[in-house]
Amino acid sequence: MLTIGEVAQLAGVTARAVRHYHQRGLLAEPPRDRSGYRRYTADDVVALIRIRTLSDAGVPLARVSELLAAGPADFAVAVAELDRALGDEVRELQGKRARVRALVASESVALPEEVVAYLDRLREAGMSERMIQLERDGWIMLAAHAPEHVPEWIAAKDKHLDTPGAMDFYRRFGDASDWDRDDPRLVELADDLAQVFSEASEGEREEWFDRGGEVVGPRLAHLLDEQALDAAPGWRHLNELMAERGWSGWTAVVKTDDG
Numbered sequence: 424m425l426t427i428g429e430v431a432q433l434a435g436v437t438a439r440a441v442r443h444y445h446q447r448g449l450l451a452e453p454p455r456d457r458s459g460y461r462r463y464t465a466d467d468v469v470a471l472i473r474i475r476t477l478s479d480a481g482v483p484l485a486r487v488s489e490l491l492a493a494g495p496a497d498f499a500v501a502v503a504e505l506d507r508a509l510g511d512e513v514r515e516l517q518g519k520r521a522r523v524r525a526l527v528a529s530e531s532v533a534l535p536e537e538v539v540a541y542l543d544r545l546r547e548a549g550m551s552e553r554m555i556q557l558e559r560d561g562w563i564m565l566a567a568h569a570p571e572h573v574p575e576w577i578a579a580k581d582k583h584l585d586t587p588g589a590m591d592f593y594r595r596f597g598d599a600s601d602w603d604r605d606d607p608r609l610v611e612l613a614d615d616l617a618q619v620f621s622e623a624s625e626g627e628r629e630e631w632f633d634r635g636g637e638v639v640g641p642r643l644a645h646l647l648d649e650q651a652l653d654a655a656p657g658w659r660h661l662n663e664l665m666a667e668r669g670w671s672g673w674t675a676v677v678k679t680d681d682g
């Protein structure tokens with residue numbers, strides 16, 4: 424007769440696991456000696472080894488009892504089902520691992536290919552990583568909200584950046600994120616932006632700045648604006664200067680009624 428510690432050692436499990444198998448009904452409770460201790464036999468060792476083997480193979484404890492009682496044919500069917508389930512889990516984990524690798528490698532997670540290419544273009548043009556990060560976070564929200572519109576919005580952004588001087592202007596705007604409130608370059612930039620907006624047609628302004636209009640909606644547009652302005656004090660003051668010149672908002676630049 425064996426104690427719980429001895430039977431656990433022989434079966435390659437812990438005494439705690441043996442007690443758990445008793446609670447789950449996988450292993451019958453053995454008789455107790457006069458001192459009240461459980462006493463196990465060789466049959467219990469065999470049973471524990473079978474339970475451990477099935478558990479180590481990935482069989483849920485809820486199905487171990489079923490497999491232990493199954494005949495050869497039913498056992499084979501059950502094992503085949505478990506194999507298919509494990510295969511599905513493996514493929515799911517492989518997909519998650521690929522997404523994690525992509526997350527480490529680039530912005531491609533949660534972003535369409537068009538946006539990744541657009542961000543790469545900004546990076547190659549020498550845009551700061553801070554500017555690119557703000558762009559990325561904004562596009563993540565836009566892509567989640569209205570993914571079907573992202574290709575046309577990116578096409579409009581690319582079209583604007585293709586115009587002469589646009590990339591330099593955009594880089595200048597990015598640099599302004601860290602400028603102090605009293606930096607005279609902010610006033611100069613606000614004047615230049617207001618002139619560009621005034622000279623542009625309504626269609627051009629929509630192509631340059633509008634990321635969806637009614638599709639985005641005022642709440643998301645405001646959130647995108649505030650996300651950028653909170654991260655860049657220079658932009659917040661620039662936004663105030665632009666409001667003084669009759670312009671409001673960056674996600675969808677529109678002229679105010681009195682401007």
